[in-house]
Amino acid sequence: MDSLHTTGIRFAEVLQAGPPWLEKFWISVTSLADPKCVFTVCFPLAYFLDRKVGVSVLWIGLVSEWLNVVLKWFLFGERPFWWVHESGLTRKQLVVLRQFPVSCETGPGSPSGHCMITGAALWPLVTALMALASRHSRSLVVKMSPFGAYVLLLLAVGLSRIFVLAHFPHQVVGGILTGAVLGWRLQGCTPANRTLGFFVATGLALLLSSLISPPTSNSPLSSPRRRSIRLATKWCSNPSWLRLDTRPFASISRDTGSALGLGLAASFSLPRGGHLDPWQRLASALLALVAIQVLHWFLQPTDVTLWYGTNFFKYAIGPWLVTFLLPQLVLSLTPPRRSPHIN
Structure with a gap:
């Protein structure tokens, strides 16, 4: 593995030695592709494009994030920003690398x-x-353009993760392939017509699974979590760059909250005749994006336990805002559509 890691470090050096303007691009890409953006940006936009697609995006997002946490517990995997020091490579060879927030x-x-x-x-x-x-074009290029954009996006995300020293190339390739297979396999398994009880049970299952190896235990799964936090704290060049939302339990609290949020969304429905026209969908989507960003920006406690609880609440309330409260607000503020007059 050392040779694979060393090759990855050299590849990261090549990326960081590129044109200066690319630095902002890679950092922007890695920030926009943060998993929480699936819940706060992709889900609202997809939901107001098509309700079923939106629910599928959120469901697959929370399931795949939980699976990612589980895989990381078992596979562990070094991160370049600490491995380059822990391995002693910086003492043996000249390594020119920078860390970022x-x-x-x-x-x-x-x-x-x-x-x-x-x-x-x-x-x-x-x-x-x-x-x-x-449905709108017979051109193969037009038909395949969304998939082409998808591939280019994942390639850019992968390169950005290598650039910022968050991942080695083999970890990026593994993530891309696993994600594509999961998306393909889970697309037909979206629980579109499930009740609140189903989603509450799902959330509890996700939460309990994370408590199999609490940090205080001596089980094999708790050691990688403690070690990764210790190494990140030891080798991060700026302590203020260490964020709670990158810890595994932050992902679990987000997934558990989102599962409950889907249950709340399933328990509420717009009144009969509450169909949104295209302009109302656009207004609802914009309102949802703003409301969710304000919600996440406003609630930022410093206490760790309170932070996890607040994180759970924010992701639980988000789907309800998107699927019911904000569309209901838009419907109440816009005049009812008149039926065509029939003589």
């Missing part, structure tokens, strides 16, 4: 969550756009 992730590194979760969650959106393109 998005480098210091505190969980294990294999497979890449950015690639795996984004690749899985966007699959139903890509297939929906391909079906839409097929």
Whole structure:
């Protein structure tokens, strides 16, 4: 593995030695492809394009993120920003690398969550756009353009993760392939007509699974979590870059909250005749994006336990805002559509 890791470090050096303007591009890509954007950006946009697709994006996003956490517990995986020091490579060879505010992730590194979760969650959106393109054009290029954009996006995300020293190339490749397969396999398994009880049970199952190896235990699964936090803290060049939302339990609280949020969404429905026209969908989508960003920006406690609880609440309330409250608000603020007059 050392030779594979060393090759990855050299590849990261080549990327970081590129044109200066690319630095902002890679950091922007890795920030926009953060798994939480699946829940706060992709889900609202997909939902107001097509309700079934939106629910599928959120469901696949939370399931794939949970699976990513489980895989990281078992596979562990070093991260370049700490391995380059722990391995002693910097003492043996000249290594010219920089860290960035998005480098210091505190969980294990294999497979890449950015690639795996984004690749899985966007699959139903890509297939929906391909079906839409097929209905409006016979050109193979037009039909395949959403898939081409999907591939280019995942390639850019993977390169950005290598650039910021968050992942090695083999972790990125593993994340992309796993994410695409998950998206393909889970697309037909979206629980579209399930009740609140189903989603509550799902959330509890996700939460209990994370408590199999609490940090205080001596089980094999708890050691990688403790070690990854210790190494990230030790080798991050700026302590302020260490963020709670990169820890594995932050992902679990997000997934558990989102599962409950889907249950709340299933328990509420717009009044009869509450169909949204295209302009109302656009207004609802914009409102949802703003409301969710404000919600996540406003609630930022410093206490760790309170932070996890607040994180759970924010992701639980998000789907309800998107699927019921904000569309209901838009319907109440816009005049009812008049039926055509019949003589």
